[in-house]
């Protein structure tokens with residue numbers, strides 16, 4: 001089942017996650033650790049998600065043209081780029097919704113075609129609604145996200161119910177839990193979808209533009225929710241148009257342009273911010289360089305909210 005939920009920061013990533021990833025025998029942890037620990041440098045955290053040379057065609061159009069992207073456990077990575085650059089297609093290829101024509105995806109060290117442990121992955125798609133005309137309550141929709149862990153064949157346990165209640169509270173909807181999702185605002189809707197994704201307590205959280213169309217109050221709740229996940233050690237991949245309130249959480253930015261990676265490194269600076277010491281003109285992360293690559297998602301002259309990538 002591709003019902004996903006869940007994300008991080010590079011600090012102490014090898015040790016922060018709450019425990020499921022550390023359990024013995026999981027394929028995620030079968031990822032070979034590279035160099036032996038010499039006592040000086042800790043071994044790198046295992047790779048949670050990897051795309052290598054990923055190519056994909058939609059219709060007759062090549063949309064991904066050889067994407068390399070990897071996330072280590074505990075990282076929070078923003079996938080940025082102009083409209084149509086392939087961001088959504090890239091994340092949809094990770095969860096098997098878009099077949100690759102070349103290259104490879106691995107999740108927790110397992111090739112996608114053999115990966116079955118979807119409760120470890122949380123996914124919040126772009127611009128969907130939780131309601132879809134179904135008269136389900138907030139709690140029911142969020143609880144459906146737990147099914148990837150519990151399955152359909154057993155009653156929810158007390159722990160399942162507690163996990164569902166916890167994420168409903170986390171996204172600030174405890175007082176709306178019995179309401180129909182159809183009665184919620186767009187921002188509240190998005191919070192339901194995120195709570196649904198978190199209900200299975202995923203180790204990897206993939207969110208496609210979680211802030212799109214969300215009011216400021218909901219954005220702040222979403223940022224706080226993500227902060228909590230990151231603190232718990234969740235690995236996070238976020239498709240974003242601008243970093244906005246999530247900026248402090250982002251470890252690394254990968255910028256796509258026409259289906260290729262044009263930058264993989266420090267998040268670009270917002271307009272008005274000074275480059276960090278050592279940032280050289282021409283460095284791919286410097287704003288001028290990115291601006292010259294034409295990767296701002298907004299049309300020229302369009303008012304900017306954060307100035308990212310301008």
Ligand SMILES: Nc1ncnc2c1ncn2[C@@H]1O[C@H](COP(=O)(O)OP(=O)(O)OP(=O)(O)O)[C@@H](O)[C@H]1O
Pocket residue numbers: 058059061063081082083084085086087088089090297
């Ligand atoms: N189902 C489809 N059939 C044909 N072409 C598609 C399909 N879905 C997307 N595309 C095209 O693939 C390209 C990449 O789309 P994608 O949604 O991945 O971009 P994006 O970077 O996420 O854009 P946005 O910021 O607008 O969400 C676009 O040119 C889009 O028109």
